[in-house]
Amino acid sequence: MPSFDTTLQVYHHHLKIPIETYFNTVRDFTNPWDERAYQFVAEQYLEKADNQGIVGMVRQERDENYVYLDAAVRYPTTEGQLPPNQDLS
Numbered sequence: 001m002p003s004f005d006t007t008l009q010v011y012h013h014h015l016k017i018p019i020e021t022y023f024n025t026v027r028d029f030t031n032p033w034d035e036r037a038y039q040f041v042a043e044q045y046l047e048k049a050d051n052q053g054i055v056g057m058v059r060q061e062r063d064e065n066y067v068y069l070d071a072a073v074r075y076p077t078t079e080g081q082l083p084p085n086q087d088l089s
Contacts, residue, residue, distance in 0.1 A: 042071035
């Protein structure tokens, strides 16, 4: 039986979200500036893009108009096989 090593390839997806859209997406969160809210928003974008990545750490910056998320997204791969590049920009 062949043995396959599974590794994770990590890509950073940079999202620029209008602040109103962000607040609408996290309306069920008590604290919209919590890491769990950032991850939820990144997961929603992945789902919408039919992207099978796994959201890891998400960093956030914001100004008066936009929320900027830097999401580390992991893709399981079999040794020697790279995942498809699924850019969310």
